[in-house]
Amino acid sequence: MATGIKANVKTYDLFIDGKWQPSAKGKTYEVIDPSTEEVIAHVPDATAEDVDRAAKAARQAFESGSWASMTAQGRGRILFRLAEKIRSEMPKLAELESRNGGKPIVEAEFDINDVATCFEYYGGLATKIQGHVNPVPDNALSLSLREPVGVAGQIIPWNYPLLMAAWKLAPALAAGCTCVLKPAEQTPLTALEIANWFEEVDLPPGVVNIVTGFGESAGAPIVNHPEINKIAFTGSASVGKIILRAAAENIKRVTLELGGKSPNIFFADADFENAIDGALFGVFINQGEVCSAGSRILVEKKIYSKFVDAMVEKAKRIKLGPPLDRDTKMGPLVSKEQYDRVLQYQEIGKKEAKVGAGGGRAKAFGKGYYVEPTIFYDVDNSARIAREEIFGPVAAVIPFDSEADALRIANDSPYGLAAAVWSRDIFKTMRMVKALRAGIVWVNHMQPTYVEAPWGGYKQSGFGRELGPWGLEEYLETKQVHINLNEQPIGWY
Ligand code: ADP
Ligand code: MG
Numbered sequence: 001m002a003t004g005i006k007a008n009v010k011t012y013d014l015f016i017d018g019k020w021q022p023s024a025k026g027k028t029y030e031v032i033d034p035s036t037e038e039v040i041a042h043v044p045d046a047t048a049e050d051v052d053r054a055a056k057a058a059r060q061a062f063e064s065g066s067w068a069s070m071t072a073q074g075r076g077r078i079l080f081r082l083a084e085k086i087r088s089e090m091p092k093l094a095e096l097e098s099r100n101g102g103k104p105i106v107e108a109e110f111d112i113n114d115v116a117t118c119f120e121y122y123g124g125l126a127t128k129i130q131g132h133v134n135p136v137p138d139n140a141l142s143l144s145l146r147e148p149v150g151v152a153g154q155i156i157p158w159n160y161p162l163l164m165a166a167w168k169l170a171p172a173l174a175a176g177c178t179c180v181l182k183p184a185e186q187t188p189l190t191a192l193e194i195a196n197w198f199e200e201v202d203l204p205p206g207v208v209n210i211v212t213g214f215g216e217s218a219g220a221p222i223v224n225h226p227e228i229n230k231i232a233f234t235g236s237a238s239v240g241k242i243i244l245r246a247a248a249e250n251i252k253r254v255t256l257e258l259g260g261k262s263p264n265i266f267f268a269d270a271d272f273e274n275a276i277d278g279a280l281f282g283v284f285i286n287q288g289e290v291c292s293a294g295s296r297i298l299v300e301k302k303i304y305s306k307f308v309d310a311m312v313e314k315a316k317r318i319k320l321g322p323p324l325d326r327d328t329k330m331g332p333l334v335s336k337e338q339y340d341r342v343l344q345y346q347e348i349g350k351k352e353a354k355v356g357a358g359g360g361r362a363k364a365f366g367k368g369y370y371v372e373p374t375i376f377y378d379v380d381n382s383a384r385i386a387r388e389e390i391f392g393p394v395a396a397v398i399p400f401d402s403e404a405d406a407l408r409i410a411n412d413s414p415y416g417l418a419a420a421v422w423s424r425d426i427f428k429t430m431r432m433v434k435a436l437r438a439g440i441v442w443v444n445h446m447q448p449t450y451v452e453a454p455w456g457g458y459k460q461s462g463f464g465r466e467l468g469p470w471g472l473e474e475y476l477e478t479k480q481v482h483i484n485l486n487e488q489p490i491g492w493y
Pocket of ligand 2: 215
């Protein structure tokens with residue numbers, strides 16, 4: 001097809017109705033390895049016509065009963081088979097994820113194992129979707145039936161590409177929905193690769209359709225499509241607002257996970273060594289490209305200067321390197337766009353606060369979107385670097401006086417995705433846990449995430465919950481059924 005494509009660079013099609021198909025316009029775009037800045041694949045630049053084809057295939061698969069009417073056991077078994085296949089191909093998928101997104105290979109391996117676990121979990125849950133008998137006062141049987149919401153449009157980000165796909169596909173499929181999934185434009189490769197196995201695991205054609213492309217040209221048509229009943233979105237707050245407005249047009253159900261500016265709070269009585277590790281892990285894991293990143297580090301004044309010194313000292317030793325090196329702890333950022341954005345915030349931070357570590361490009365690398373792990377301290381909570389989500393390895397350290405002060409600062413944010421509290425005082429810790437306005441609160445840790453436990457935010461971090469039984473709920477409708485058991489006439493007229 002197009003000229004200038006290297007022989008070793010794979011070209012993908014869209015996956016629609018169980019078949020690989022080029023986009024209607026035949027256009028593709030380049031997928032980049034952010035550590036080398038080289039093209040590693042070409043994928044379709046889909047438009048509304050392609051989304052329409054995908055949505056109709058999903059609708060057809062839903063209406064034909066090939067999925068929703070399959071037994072729950074049957075759907076569950078297919079999810080188990082997919083999980084097993086993903087687990088057995090973990091090294092290959094992890095390598096691709098790492099190359100495509102820049103994340104360290106060791107982290108990518110954890111991610112892919114979590115992907116398999118997510119499909120297993122929801123494979124098991126498929127047979128636990130329970131109805132209800134409603135205790136109405138009349139001589140009747142009143143039931144609540146749980147039914148799939150229909151076709152789900154799923155728009156996902158680039159930071160955990162296949163894991164975010166799994167968090168959305170697995171519960172939707174368990175519920176009996178069919179899907180149109182759009183990976184982020186930067187990181188479509190692992191989602192496309194797993195589509196190669198759908199037939200082998202007996203997933204019927206049209207049940208999962210994958211459309212690659214950009215937000216406005218491929219994402220917006222999903223949100224606008226009349227055959228799509230629900231949108232699940234993870235991404236930026238600004239795009240979340242656009243989606244919510246667009247969904248109003250045909251009253252689509254929407255769930256949004258929009259990131260945050262999560263406080264990681266350290267009291268003086270916390271275990272010091274663990275605390276330093278926890279502060280760094282909370283904000284630098286996955287290059288800080290984490291929606292729940294502990295990007296505001298609140299430290300009690302009694303330990304503040306010692307804490308900042310220790311953090312800075314350890315941050316300087318974090319090993320940056322090529323994503324595929326097993327000892328790399330931080331790879332490049334995902335894209336040039338994200339790299340420019342983070343560098344800009346680093347410049348803003350230099351005007352707003354003091355620089356403890358980093359503050360710019362990681363100069364050891366000739367190529368690639370490498371950024372130094374950066375620590376700003378003496379940050380005021382009103383600063384832009386304390387209010388705006390940066391989505392990169394940039395920490396804002398903020399001192400506090402007392403428990404009340406810590407709570408006030410922590411909750412003073414438009415976001416409310418996550419928070420963490422470090423202390424050995426159970427009374428103080430539990431008071432904080434109750435008063436923090438966040439959807440996830442960790443105590444003496446930050447970031448562990450489990451498919452069994454709910455995930456989602458308060459305030460402008462969005463609404464709806466993923467994972468666990470909560471994640472399944474978002475893909476279910478409730479039908480009330482009233483069965484009259486009284487054989488007498490109604491007798492009203
Ligand atoms: P980032 O700014 O980090 O790229 P986004 O929120 O823009 O985060 O992207 C998250 C996902 O949302 C991606 O899959 C992207 O293509 C998609 N997206 C972006 N803009 C829109 C839009 N207007 N409508 C629907 N989806 C969009
Ligand atoms: Mg964007």
